[in-house]
Amino acid sequence: MSQDENPRPYFINPVCCNGCGACVSMEPELFGWDESGEKAAALLDAAPENAVRQAMAYCPHDCIEIEGEE
Numbered sequence: 001m002s003q004d005e006n007p008r009p010y011f012i013n014p015v016c017c018n019g020c021g022a023c024v025s026m027e028p029e030l031f032g033w034d035e036s037g038e039k040a041a042a043l044l045d046a047a048p049e050n051a052v053r054q055a056m057a058y059c060p061h062d063c064i065e066i067e068g069e070e
């Protein structure tokens with residue numbers, strides 16, 4: 001992790017997630033599946049902001065959120 005990678009708490013809105021799997025494919029260390037296997041879930045409490053933002057850009061419904069942001 002380089003110095004400019006700032007770990008931020010992140011999470012997935014399960015109501016919004018349709019289980020497309022884009023985030024899990026892109027960042028498998030950050031995103032996995034919840035107990036139902038139908039919705040994505042954050043695997044870590046916090047992750048480098050750059051990596052989270054990259055997955056956010058590919059989520060078709062904007063379900064990935066960084067804590068403290070709209």
Ligand code: SF4
Binds near residue numbers: 062
């Ligand atoms: S990219 Fe978005 S909609 Fe697709 S599985 Fe991840 S959180 Fe859910």
